[in-house]
Amino acid sequence: MNQVKIHFLGASGTVTGSKFYLETPEQNIMVDCGMFQGLKELREINWQPLPIDASKIDVVLLTHGHLDHTGYLPRLVQAGFHRSIIGTSPTLAIAGIILRDSGKIHEEEAGKANREGYSKHHPALPYYSVKEAEKTIALFEPKEKDVWSTLSENVKFRFNYNGHIIGATFLELDVFGKLFVFSGDVGRTEDLLLDPPNRPKWADFLFLESTYGNRLHPEEDVEQILVDLVQRTIRERGNLIIPSFAVERLQTLMYILWRLYRENRIPNIPIFIDSPMGNNVLSVFEQFPDWHKLSLQEYRAMCGHFNIIASYRDTWKTIDDPRPKVVIAGSGMVTGGRVLTYLKQMVDAPATTVLLVGYQAEGTRGRQLLEGAHEIKLFGKYVPVKAKIEHLESLSAHADQSELLYWLENIKNIPENIFLVHGEPIALDSFRVKIKDAFGWKAQIPTLYETVSVMV
Known part of the structure; x- marks a missing residue:
């Protein structure tokens, strides 16, 4: 028998910062390498060194490209990692866009904080630079889905289509004949742009996301809600601001709004897409047509409809534009990006509507707005919130509890260990109980920096 030591370095007791490190007799493997987001105490962990030696990691395997699964990679490289970072081609394309964009944002925020003096750090330093992001991207190595790839004599892996965002997968890692399955983020069974996730057939050790482990997505008429909000925006001569994740959510919103216009359900209201990263992600849809449902003709017609x-400079032109309008801008949890500039100028106006779409993590401005905050802090200053705040949950890219249970139903064996990760405490514990009731399987909830040893 051989021992595998599992280090839970993120997404343990919380949603963000996915990082799992496996020490095996033949390979040391990092699965995902994300940043923490949300609560200040979580964000501060990003600046702390990992309790492992980065130079001893043989490979990093990525389930998908989101920041909370890839955003720590440049810091890992700074700490001494210098080998391959492997994912599907669209995952690496997305990760490259996100890392370059976030490196630029880190540099800009540090520069702004230094100029305006609102950081307690003197000088404020970027978390990582664009140059450091590029050094990381140089290590990217694409692999096909559905194909086993060998890391060593007794260790191999395979990526499996998982919905959620373009390129996203769950990971099967075969270590001495035992199957370690990392769910990554599980997508929806019904999605406008993506196919349903594949489901694992076997798992000896399962690492399962639990973002919505205690909830079902509501039955919402998304199209009618958007029609009503656009009509209200026109009637009140206001602005509809939609903070959006640049990957998938932005493209889904564009598709729905384009379809509503094409069906004459909304007038030709100006719709502005202000997400440099989101624009780059659109090109990934064009580059990898086999990974989504849109035809090239639909894709091009859709893109042609938006500003x-x-x-x-054009951001400020849009802010000064007096017409009623819709603005979709990053980021989705209002943690950064261009949407902050719009909110600073518009969130104090009663004619403004802010539509939050999808999950809002603890400690984010999105969660504060959702919970009725009367003011939010933007660029070091508090701004009163007089805008109407709306929320769409059913556009979430994450499977809800019933979809997660459906994803599990295909597993033929009883897993030796199930580790529930990527969830807030209440969701994790509720899902633990639900799995016990539904399947009779025991699941455990690892804590941050916990280490578990298993035999293979």
């Missing part, structure tokens, strides 16, 4: 903003 795509390229520069920060």
